[in-house]
Amino acid sequence: xxxxxxxxxxxxxxxxxxxxxxxxxxxxxxxxxxxxxxxxxxxxxxxxxxxxxxxxxxxxxxxxxxxxxxxxxxxxxxxxxxxxxxxxxxxxxxxxxxxxxxxxxxxxxxxxxxxxxxxxxxxxxxxxxxxxxxxxxxxxxxxxxxxxxxxxxxxxxxxxxxxxxxxxxxxxxxxxxxxxxxxxxxxxxxxxxxxxxxxxxxxxxxxxxxxxxxxxxxxxxxxxxxxxxxxxxxxxxxxxxxxxxxxxxxxxxxxxxxxxxxxxxxxxxxxxxxxxxxxxxxxxxxxxxxxxxxxxxxxxxxxxxxxxxxxxxxxxxxxxxxxxxxxxxxxxxxxxxxxxxxxxxxxxxxxxxxxxxxxxxxxxxxxxxxxxxxxxxxxxxxxxxxxxxxxxxxxxxxxxxxxxxxxxxxxxxxxxxxxxxxxxxxxxxxxxxxxxxxxxxxxxxxxxxxxxxxxxxxxxxxxxxxxxxxxxxxxxxxxxxxxxxxxxxxxxxxxxxxxxxxxxxxx
Amino acid sequence: xxxxxxxxxxxxxxxxxxxxxxxxxxxxxxxxxxxxxxxxxxxxxxxxxxxxxxxxxxxxxxxxxxxxxxxxxxxxxxxxxxxxxxxxxxxxxxxxxxxxxxxxxxxxxxxxxxxxxxxxxxxxxxxxxxxxxxxxxxxxxxxxxxxxxxxxxxxxxxxxxxxxxxxxxxxxxxxxxxxxxxxxxxxxxxxxxxxxxxxxxxxxxxxxxxxxxxxxxxxxxxxxxxxxxxxxxxxxxxxxxxxxxxxxxxxxxxxxxxxxxxxxxxxxxxxxxxxxxxxxxxxxxxxxxxxxxxxxxxxxxxxxxxxxxxxxxxxxxxxxxxxxx
Numbered sequence: 001x002x003x004x005x006x007x008x009x010x011x012x013x014x015x016x017x018x019x020x021x022x023x024x025x026x027x028x029x030x031x032x033x034x035x036x037x038x039x040x041x042x043x044x045x046x047x048x049x050x051x052x053x054x055x056x057x058x059x060x061x062x063x064x065x066x067x068x069x070x071x072x073x074x075x076x077x078x079x080x081x082x083x084x085x086x087x088x089x090x091x092x093x094x095x096x097x098x099x100x101x102x103x104x105x106x107x108x109x110x111x112x113x114x115x116x117x118x119x120x121x122x123x124x125x126x127x128x129x130x131x132x133x134x135x136x137x138x139x140x141x142x143x144x145x146x147x148x149x150x151x152x153x154x155x156x157x158x159x160x161x162x163x164x165x166x167x168x169x170x171x172x173x174x175x176x177x178x179x180x181x182x183x184x185x186x187x188x189x190x191x192x193x194x195x196x197x198x199x200x201x202x203x204x205x206x207x208x209x210x211x212x213x214x215x216x217x218x219x220x221x222x223x224x225x226x227x228x229x230x231x232x233x234x235x236x237x238x239x240x241x242x243x244x245x246x247x248x249x250x251x252x253x254x255x256x257x258x259x260x261x262x263x264x265x266x267x268x269x270x271x272x273x274x275x276x277x278x279x280x281x282x283x284x285x286x287x288x289x290x291x292x293x294x295x296x297x298x299x300x301x302x303x304x305x306x307x308x309x310x311x312x313x314x315x316x317x318x319x320x321x322x323x324x325x326x327x328x329x330x331x332x333x334x335x336x337x338x339x340x341x342x343x344x345x346x347x348x349x350x351x352x353x354x355x356x357x358x359x360x361x362x363x364x365x366x367x368x369x370x371x372x373x374x375x376x377x378x379x380x381x382x383x384x385x386x387x388x389x390x391x392x393x394x395x396x397x398x399x400x401x402x403x404x405x406x407x408x409x410x411x412x413x414x415x416x417x418x419x420x421x422x423x424x425x426x427x428x429x430x431x432x433x434x435x436x437x438x439x440x441x442x443x444x445x446x447x448x449x450x451x452x453x454x455x456x457x458x459x460x461x462x463x464x465x466x467x468x469x470x471x472x473x474x475x476x477x478x479x480x481x482x483x484x485x486x487x488x489x490x491x492x493x494x495x496x497x498x499x500x501x502x503x504x505x506x507x
Numbered sequence: 508x509x510x511x512x513x514x515x516x517x518x519x520x521x522x523x524x525x526x527x528x529x530x531x532x533x534x535x536x537x538x539x540x541x542x543x544x545x546x547x548x549x550x551x552x553x554x555x556x557x558x559x560x561x562x563x564x565x566x567x568x569x570x571x572x573x574x575x576x577x578x579x580x581x582x583x584x585x586x587x588x589x590x591x592x593x594x595x596x597x598x599x600x601x602x603x604x605x606x607x608x609x610x611x612x613x614x615x616x617x618x619x620x621x622x623x624x625x626x627x628x629x630x631x632x633x634x635x636x637x638x639x640x641x642x643x644x645x646x647x648x649x650x651x652x653x654x655x656x657x658x659x660x661x662x663x664x665x666x667x668x669x670x671x672x673x674x675x676x677x678x679x680x681x682x683x684x685x686x687x688x689x690x691x692x693x694x695x696x697x698x699x700x701x702x703x704x705x706x707x708x709x710x711x712x713x714x715x716x717x718x719x720x721x722x723x724x725x726x727x728x729x730x731x732x733x734x735x736x737x738x739x740x741x742x743x744x745x746x747x748x749x750x751x752x753x754x755x756x757x758x759x760x761x762x763x764x765x766x767x768x769x770x771x772x773x774x775x776x777x778x779x780x781x782x783x784x785x786x787x788x789x790x791x792x793x794x795x796x797x798x799x800x801x802x803x804x805x806x807x808x809x810x811x812x813x814x815x816x817x818x819x820x821x822x823x824x825x826x827x828x829x830x831x832x
Contacts, residue, residue, distance in 0.1 A: 312718060333720035342718060350718050355711035355779045364708055365719040367701045375699045418719065 004076065005172055005203040006038040006061065006092075011070035013056055013227075022068060028438075030056050032227040033070070038172060038203040043194060045206045045214040045235070048224035049247050049499065050298045050463035054207050057224065058174050061205070062094035063087030092172045093165030097180060099157045103150035108132035110149055111164045135163045139193055155186035162193060173197065174205045179213055180299065191217045209297050209503050211240060223247055240504065241496075247503075248465060248495035256445055256470030260452035263288040267426050267457035268309065272318035275304050279481030281318055286426065286457040291448065293472030293489060294461045296502050301481040302461045303345060306428050309459075310342040311335050322426065336365055339425035343415055343432060345461070351415040352403050359385040359399040361414050366421040388417035393443060409440025416447065427451060429460040433467060445471060465495040477501040532773040532785040536792045547799045555802075559794050560679060564686035565748065567790045569741040570765045570772070571693045572623075572734030574786045577769055578697075578710045579727055580778030581637030583734045585626060585645035586765060589619050590757025592652040593742025598661030598752020601668040608667050615739050622648060623735020627728030641731075645762075652754035662751040672747035682744045689737070694783040706730070710778030760811070767814040768793050770821040777825060793817075 013031040014022035031053045038044050048054050059065045061072070063081035071078055074090055081087045084094070101110045108129050109116070117127040132145040141159050149157060158178060165173050175194075179187050194204055194217050208214045214221070215238060222232035223246040230246045233239075265288040272281035282305060286292045294302050307313035309320050311330045319328045327335060332342070344350035352361055363370050363381050370380040385399035392413040396406060403414055412432065419427060432448065433441040448471060452458050462468040468475060472489040477498060485501040487493055500506070543550045569586055576583045593615045600611045622644065629640040672682035697703035708716040709723050717723045738757075746752045772789025774781035797810050 310718075331720075331722070332718060333722055336720035344715075344718055349712065350714045353708045353712045353715050353779075356708065360704065360708075364704070364716070364721070367704060371701050374701050375695070376701060376704060 002039040002041050002201075004037060005040050005074070006036070007073040007076075008034065008036040008057070008061065009071045009073070010035065011057060011060060011067045011072070013053075013060070013065075014068050029227050031060075031067070034224065034227070034229050036061075036222065036229070038205060040171070040201045040203055041198050042219040043198055043204045043206050043217055045208065045218035045221045046224065047207075047209065047214070047221065047243065047247060049465065052224040052247075053227040054224055055176065056227075058094065058176060058205060058207065061087070061172075062092060062174055064094070088168050088170070091168070091170050092174065093168060093170035094174045095158065095161045095165065095176065095178060097176045097178075099154070099161055101149045101157055101160060104148070106146050106148050107136075107143060107152075107160050108145035110160060111135065111145070111167055131167070132163070135167050138166065139163055139196070153186070154181045155183070155189065158182070158190065159193065162197075170202070172203045172205070174207075176207045177209070177299075178206070179208065179210065187213065211243075211504055240500070244496045244499045244503070248499045256467075257449040258471075260289050260291065260449055262290040262473050263455065267323060268459065269321040270305075270309065270318070271321060273305070273308060273315055273320065274317040275301050275308065275315055275481045277316040279316075282483045284459075284476055284483060286459050288425075288455050288457055289452050290474070291452050291458040291460060291472050293468040293475035294459060294478065295463075295465070295468045295475055295498050296478035298463060300478040300502070302478050303430055304481075305478070306342060306430055306459070306461060310340060310428060312342075336422055339423065340428070341365070341419035341422055341424035341426065342428045343419055343430060345430035345434060347408070347411055347415060347435075352411060354404045355402075357400050357402050358389070358394070358396055358406075358414055361403050362388050362399075362417040362421055365418050366423075369421070384421060385417075388414075388420065391420075392417050392447065407437070407440075409436035409443075412436050412440065412444065416444065420451070424456055426457045426459070429458065431461055431463060433462075433464065465498055468498065469493050469495065479503075479505045529773075532771060532788040532792070535771055536788040536795075539792050539795045543795055543799050547802050549802060550799065555798065557679065559791070559798050560683050561748070562797070563787075563790045563794045564680075564683045565741050565744050566761070566765055566768060566794070567686045567787055568689050568744065569738050569761070570768045570786045570790050571690060571783055572730075572737035573765045574769045574772070574774050574781045574783065575693075575697070575706065575730045576637070576734045577766075577774045577776060578706055578778060578781040579730055580710055580713075580776075581630060581727070581730070582641065582766070582776075583623075583626065583731060583738075584638065584641040584759075584762055585622065585648055586641075586734060586738045587757035587759055587762035588645040588648040588652070589622055589735055589738035590742035590745060590761055591754045592622075592648050592655070593619055593739040594746040594752045594756040595652050595656040595661070595754045596752075597668075597743050597746050598664060599655070602661050602664050602752075605665070608665075608671065611668060612671070612743065615743050616736050619735040619737070619739025619742070620732050621735070623732040623738075624728065626735065627731030630731065631724050631727045645759075649754075649758070656752075656754040658754075660751050660753040664746070664750055664752065669747050669750060672744045680748075682748065685740075685744065689740070690783055690787055697781075697783055702726070707779055710780070712779075763811075763814060763818075764793065767817050770818060775825060776822060 011031050011034045012029060014024055014029055016022055034057055036057060046054050060067045063084045063086050072081065079090065102113065111132045112128050117124045129145050136143050136145060139159060139162065143156060143159065149160065152160065178190060182190065197204060206214060206218060215235065218235045220232065220234055221238065223230050223243060225247060266285055267288055268286040270282055270284040272283065274281050296302050304313060308315040311332050319326050322340060323338065348354060353364065359381055362385050367376060370377055370384055382399060389396060389399060394410050394413045396410060403411055406414065433444050448458060460471060469489055475487045475489045475493065476483050477485040479502060484505045487497065549555055573583055573586060596618055597611055597615045600606045600614055626641050626644055629635050630637045672680060672685065674681040676684055697706065705716065705721040706726055709721055709726050713723055742757060745756055768789040769786050771792050772785035774786060796813055800807065800810050
């Protein structure tokens, strides 16, 4: 085996509470004693479900966040990375999914940003253009270093990032889903580049969900699940079933309530909806009293679909039929009045008004029901808030407590309370239990079941496979802006199936 | 909860600090009033207090509109120039064209509303930041006012027109009661009505508000229209008080005074926080400062410097607390 560039040993990262302090007395950790190696001249593929810890592990390697425990060895020496700059100087380049270039500067200025070559205190532009030109040519790229970055395609920007990494004499390059926004041809160019870097003895960490791509370019594969390394293999021994099994995990050890019953009335019918002009049409239905799960990887278009249904995102074609009417183009306000509700995945900026208290948040979407002639009745509003605090077991001193001071679970209950106040007929839940503690999670699961039991149609986006399978009557899986599967849920549906559809688009 | 349980006594000063924080405009007002009474001769004389009320009425009307704009996180820098345009239009309509008083009032308010509407539409739909949009429109309005007036002042206005703001009621001019009525109406609108609640939610968090069905675009346009209308009303009352219509009335100095008053009144420049009661107290507070500067015979320019200092301190304090939150 080649020289080892990177060795990470026992890397651990705790989850952090809302007070910014690590929570140590729990088994749940973002990373739990992870080992990771990278040799010179290899492409090491890192896979795992949403939230498995891939990004956190790479942020630690990139010096962006420090580990809470564990050791990092670079070239056989134990080091502590101070920050991203320190990591870069030690030869580790991180190419983020969102590229970090200044669009208003040209290629060369971006490559040498903050470390422009100087002569007598003055920027030495000639040397800078010469060196950037040489770096680009080394990548067999004929890009003019004087081109403005704003004029470059995403693929070209990526090449600039890679050239920038080379200029630091990086030996390790981390690529986080580099192909996410590239066309097939651009991907081929990128892969050529990766092969060339590998031949030059560099080590590449390649994070991706796309099996067909990493099979083409990878040498070795490691799987993370729930913050632990669960195994790996050489790409020559690759077997999709094994990998899917490793990603998905085993038994569903939690119990999910299921007292609701699906009725015949159709509440939501999405017909041929295209998220963008280039993605295929989506069909989807939700009935009264039905919990429909929407699975898939982050970025597969689940939130975009939900926001398209809820009237806050324009889509490229097709229509949304809600309660028998075409509601395409309706505003959220009009849809809310008609009984539609959308609980956002982003609780802090889209779910709650953090400057307001519980009472004001829970009534925000149903103000007309607590008002007479446009004037809010404080008494009615207080009664409503008190009722929700009791019904949802929100732990708070009073309805006047600022929501910013509540725990994540109680905040989420407030958002749920806001939507229950609107007496919804369709409740769209986007990651309803993300980032909340186990107790609150179980309570929210119970509430969702109860809500469906009253005849509400529920469409639930979830990245947590047990929750998705355990709560839903039916599950749609999305991949790259398309619905690739419509599966009956229940114990017979396995996590492996969901992962296979999410990553491969087929089973 | 856990913190409170550990330090049962710690919670009390915290809550008191929060209470003072919420009523900061009242404390500023009270401290200033007490200090002025004790330290400045003739301050507490009845005639002087009436002067302060008279001088506060006009900026108070304008400040209510500005407060609403600030609550969205925007700003209306054209406000003072609308005062000048409203003044000269009122003068021309009332004296040169001899229009009936109700028609003059309606026309002037309508001009203010339309300018405000334009400001709102530019910020909302053309995505021009409020600061730039209203600074630009302000200069357009200033230029227009100069052209309309041809550089001259219209004075000695008709009696019937002057009566709007000069009629004596219980020893105070009617302008003070007009301001009080406007303040009461908008106080109810902002603190009790659905509109006010939605305005606050929008100011705090436009995304969360929009996703809760708040008509954010409509609110954002409407506040500028209200600000423009109230600025025009202020211009009308100002014209009546000085018995002269002039295009230079108001201007940047007036805008600045109104913003300062709103900030002293507890309005946040970051949106979401503000109240009519606070802004009225803010106007009274800065008018007390101005009055004392006059009584003490200090240069009037000190008043401008004090205003600038108040805004700077408010922004710095706001920045510190904002980033910590």
